Amino acid sequence: xxxxxxxxxxxxxxxxxxxxxxxxxxxxxxxFWEGQSAGKKSRAFAEELIRGVDAHRxxxxxxxxxxASNWEVGRMGAIDRNVLRMALYEMFYCMDIPPIVSINEAVxxxxxxxxIQSGHFVNGVLDRAKRxxxxxxxxxxxxxxxxxxxxxxxxxxxxEGR
Numbered sequence: 001x002x003x004x005x006x007x008x009x010x011x012x013x014x015x016x017x018x019x020x021x022x023x024x025x026x027x028x029x030x031x032f033w034e035g036q037s038a039g040k041k042s043r044a045f046a047e048e049l050i051r052g053v054d055a056h057r058x059x060x061x062x063x064x065x066x067x068a069s070n071w072e073v074g075r076m077g078a079i080d081r082n083v084l085r086m087a088l089y090e091m092f093y094c095m096d097i098p099p100i101v102s103i104n105e106a107v108x109x110x111x112x113x114x115x116i117q118s119g120h121f122v123n124g125v126l127d128r129a130k131r132x133x134x135x136x137x138x139x140x141x142x143x144x145x146x147x148x149x150x151x152x153x154x155x156x157x158x159x160e161g162r
Contacts, residue, residue, distance in 0.1 A: 007045030014084035067128040
């Protein structure tokens with residue numbers, strides 16, 4: 001399994017657990033890792049996602065509520081809700097990950113941990129979310145980008161040899 005996919009799977013598991021156990025974050029994370037045997041890269045990526053989702057949870061839930069018409073965030077299945085939080089975090093805060101990758105991974109994880117119907121639901125919600133993105137779906141933000149995504153500005157080649 002690729003490190004980022006494994007990291008997303010681990011992050012989903014922790015975020016699911018966190019929904020039901022709101023005790024001390026650091027202690028919960030420590031206990032979670034004690035029961036896992038993840039590679040260094042997978043663990044580092046999972047922690048980045050876990051901490052990012054936790055830090056932006058309120059804003060992510062507001063976005064999620066807006067994109068999931070006729071669904072209250074609290075009434076969504078816990079797997080779906082946390083997969084969506086994680087994907088929205090990636091799409092809006094992780095410029096090194098193409099949004100289409102985040103969407104595809106979220107759909108796959110929802111299918112794996114929940115059901116085919118969950119995959120369809122997650123895909124539909126994230127399809128609405130991608131309309132608000134102000135960046136291309138299939139590319140990443142270059143290192144040292146100092147412009148915007150309209151192709152008019154920016155210096156994608158600021159660091160030669162990277």
